Amino acid sequence: MSTMQCTHRDHTIIADVVEHPGIPIPWAGGCRITAPDGRTTRRLPLPLEQAFLAELESAQRASIAHGKWLVDQCLDQGVALFDTAKA
DSSP: OOOOEEEETTEEEEEOOEEOTTSSSOEEOEEEEEOTTSOBOOOEEOOGGGSEESSHHHHHHHHHHHHHHHHHHHHHHOOOOSOOOOO
């Protein structure tokens, strides 16, 4: 299986899709994002109501689109993309 990835606003977004065999819509979408400084997020799943898809390619495309949206939210709205250390 090939992994879909793209670069958006200097961030690398990699689709991280997980298969759950035996259910009608077995592909759980998610992504990992690497910032220009080298930091990488944990796996960021799609929102629950859109998390599972029937086809691998659809799950990968949705995961990439979600990653782009998350990068835009981080850069434009200041929404934290990375976990912050707790003191």
